[in-house]
Amino acid sequence: xxxxxxxxxxLSACQSEHAMGCEKIxxxxxxxxxxxxxxxxxxxxxxxxxxxxxxxxxxxRLHLLDGSAVxxxxxxxxxxxxxxxxxxxxxxxxxxVAVGDRWFNVLVEGDLAP
Numbered sequence: 001x002x003x004x005x006x007x008x009x010x011l012s013a014c015q016s017e018h019a020m021g022c023e024k025i026x027x028x029x030x031x032x033x034x035x036x037x038x039x040x041x042x043x044x045x046x047x048x049x050x051x052x053x054x055x056x057x058x059x060x061r062l063h064l065l066d067g068s069a070v071x072x073x074x075x076x077x078x079x080x081x082x083x084x085x086x087x088x089x090x091x092x093x094x095x096x097v098a099v100g101d102r103w104f105n106v107l108v109e110g111d112l113a114p
Contacts, residue, residue, distance in 0.1 A: 027095060027107035028058070028073050035105065039094045046089045046098070047112070054079030059109075062090055062097070072097060072106040 025032050052061035055071065060078040063069045070090065072078065074097070082088055082099045089098035092112045097104045 027105060028075050029105060031096065031103065031105040035094055035096070036103070039091050039096050039103070042091070042093060045092045045094070047092045049088050049090050051078075051082045051084055051086045051088055053084050062088065064090075070112060071109040073109070074104045074106050076104070078104070078106070 024030060047064055047066075049062040049064045049070075052063050052069070054060050056079075057073075058075060058077045058079075059071055059073045060082070061069055061071050072090070072095075074081070078097070078099075081102075081104070082097075086099070090096070090106075090108075090112065091098075095106050095108045095112070097106050
């Protein structure tokens with residue numbers, strides 16, 4: 001699965017999808033420009049995953065292709081943005097989930113590092 005880098009000047013999904021925008025920058029909220037740049041600069045760190053059943057309250061379990069799993073949260077409720085069984089990517093260093101061509105800054109429960 002390819003997770004083509006987005007131009008760093010593009011707004012995060014949190015900021016661009018809603019008229020009011022998300023003013024909070026941090027895990028599970030808007031993505032800082034620096035985070036977008038480092039994610040764009042490290043395409044080899046993307047991991048392929050499949051969305052599992054939603055847990056609730058914005059939490060979703062992602063099943064990585066190596067057999068491990070990770071639970072992630074985004075304030076927009078990821079279960080509404082990606083359906084169970086859908087392929088996604090998760091950046092293994094900077095905690096970003098790619099759903100199609102949209103990136104979401106996520107809070108990760110646990111550690112993605114090997």
